[in-house]
Amino acid sequence: MRHHSTQIPESSKLSWMLLPTKKNTDTVQSTTDVLIKAGYIHQSQSGIYTLMPLAQRVVTKITQIITEEMERVGGQRMSMPSLLGPEAWKKTGRLESTGSELFTLTDRKGAQHILAPTHEEEVTSIVKSMVRSYRQYPLRLFQVTRKFRDETRPRAGLLRAREFIMKDMYSFDIDQQSAISTFHAVEQAYRACFDRLGVPYVVAEADSGNIGGELSKEFHFVSAAGEDTVLTCKCGYAANEERARGRGASGADMYEVEGSEQRVVVPAMRRPNLLKIKQAWPDCGELTLEHRKSGEEVASLGQMIALDEVCADGDYLVDAAVDGLAVEGIDNFSNVEVGDWHTAQSGDACCKCSTGTLESQTAIEVGHIFYLGDKYSKALDLLVQHDGKRQPVQMGCYGIGVSRVLQAAAECSSSSRGLRWPVSIAPYLATLVPLENNMEHATSVFATLSNICVNGARVFANNVIVDDRSYLSPGFKLHDAQLLGIPITVVLGQKFKQSGHVEVQLRVPRLEIATCVAGVDVTGDGYEYKAFVHVDQLAEFLVCALEGQF
Known part of the structure; x- marks a missing residue:
């Protein structure tokens, strides 16, 4: 049965939230599994x-x-x-170029529509x-x-x-x-x-x-x-693999263009960058590593060669190994197009500075x-x-x-222990977990948390959730608190009854914490920090511990 309270809004109680209530015994293998297990997402069908x-x-x-x-x-x-009409998409050419990635539908009058990507x-x-x-x-x-x-x-x-x-x-x-x-x-x-x-x-x-x-x-x-x-x-310098420019290998490989006598020359043991080549020559066919023609035979064809700029730099091309044969300089080829045609890789020299490597x-x-x-x-x-x-x-x-x-x-911050949200986007900043029949004291601690000010703003207001689920064991509640990845867990346990101390658990990515409240010792392993704090010092401790997070 739900307990109604005018002091803790129902929207701030876990008992009112739709969450999985069964322990899932299946092995969690991915962040998607964790998000589903923790009740963040529900798969309706494939990809939805x-x-x-x-x-x-x-x-x-x-x-x-x-x-x-x-x-x-x-x-x-x-x-x-x-829901969009296709006319403008036809004019820009994207109706055809986007192709099968578009969801299309036809209404009862036979008109075509697009679900907008x-x-x-x-x-x-x-x-x-x-x-x-x-x-x-x-x-x-x-x-x-x-x-x-x-x-x-x-x-x-x-x-x-x-x-x-x-x-x-x-x-x-x-x-x-x-x-x-x-x-x-x-x-x-x-x-x-x-x-x-x-x-x-x-x-x-x-x-x-x-x-x-x-x-x-x-x-x-x-x-x-x-x-x-x-x-x-x-x-x-930073670039994705398709755009990155790097310098490194010695020697060169020559690739044959399918359906033509054109050639592409790139540094040895490097993949030609098909994206860059297709942008320059949209009709370019597939590339195959050439093992037959000598440099002289290729030159005699008089066909355009896509020559990588690394190979054309200084004396690089002279005596470079193309199919194991010497190519005597760039002048042997007609219609040469020099450009960045290879795929950069880790260890290449940076194209922006003279000392760094990619x-x-x-x-x-x-x-x-x-x-x-x-x-x-x-x-x-x-x-x-x-x-x-x-x-x-x-x-x-x-x-x-x-x-x-x-x-x-979630992918960047979670672990086998559960999720761990950055403070700025966590669903709640704090979860309050009353144990040992401490639910009657939860209201005052909830008010303390909700009124915490950081830089003049009540950042915890509407950002605290109370685990008031009386039908669950303390162990299950604490397991859920870790699984949900809410940055701060405040536990009202036996020590609260004895001395007014609460246990504070901090799970904040990249948190650098120091002892900042007299008499409060903080322990942790870099992933999670714990401290026992008197409720009167709770606000001061959290403001200090989370400095720079807001």
Whole structure:
């Protein structure tokens, strides 16, 4: 039976929350398993998840941080429909290029619709219909909505789902210079977002993919669960594997282009970067390592050679081993295109500094920003009259996977013991666990926690949950407290009855704690810290222990 109280709101009691109440004996093998076991998400079908109350609170906090930072750079929040017509998508060419990843449906009248994976076409059409003068620019419009993608193989929970929550911003400027300035302003806003989210991240140079554009950066959480590879240097250079530039190997390999007599030359033992090559020659066929023709035979063909810039540097090509034969200099070839055609790898010399080497890290992409130029405005005839010229509006787009951030943050911070949320996005800051029939004292401790002020703000208000489930054993409650990953657990046990002391358990990623309250000893292993604190010192202790976390 639930106990009603006017002092602790029902919304702050675990007995009122929909949570699993059975101990799951199955082996937990992934963070997705932990999120399901802890009651954060529920799998409805492959690639589709329900966000349960705890996860919804995390998403709300992530969204609040993003909204504040987007509004700080002039973003205006809106909400566009998930159901879109295909006409604008046909004009931009994305209806065909996106292909099978699009969810499409037909209504009762036979009209075709798209479940939106992104909204470049829609927002461009809206701006075209409403803006009449260059004086109405710049515009920075954003939304936080559900998106849809027909993933071939949904996996890793919310990391690769078919329905997901995303923040997408679209910028509109009258010229390229203004648009690039917007790109850099939003990049700084993104850095502010990820600083506040409290998970270590890397900003990497990136390819624009099907979105298009000329300038692109990705934001990654470093995690073994990631599907991306990021190459970084201590000098600050970072790029994803597709874009990274590195220098290292000696010798060269020559690849044959399927269906032609063209060749690609890259440093020995390196994979050609197909993305870079396809961008330069969209019709380029498959590449096969050549083992037959000599350098002289290739030169006599008079065909274009894609020569990697590393091989063309200085005397590198002279006497380099191409198929085991010497190639006497670049002049032996006609129509040579020198460029960055190989895939960089860990251990390569950094292209930005002269002393560093690249290190490879597995990462989860959680944000991506693009300078689009006129790809969409030109296709959809969004023009602006300015300085005597009528020209396409310059655009940018900026995305953060909100539900993806939820799981990625869990991936980066959880362990076999349970989840461990950063303070900024934890569903609650503290859970209060009354044991030993101490429920009657929970109200006063709840009030103490709720009134704690940090930098003048009552950060614990509406951020404390009480485990009032009288039908559960103390052991189960403490197990749940650890599993849920709430940063602070305050236990009212035997010592509270005897001397007014509560046990405080701190599970905060990257917490550096020192003894900051006289007479309070803190013990821990870097993952979890514990201390017995008199209830009168509880507020002082928590403010001190969590310094710098807000």
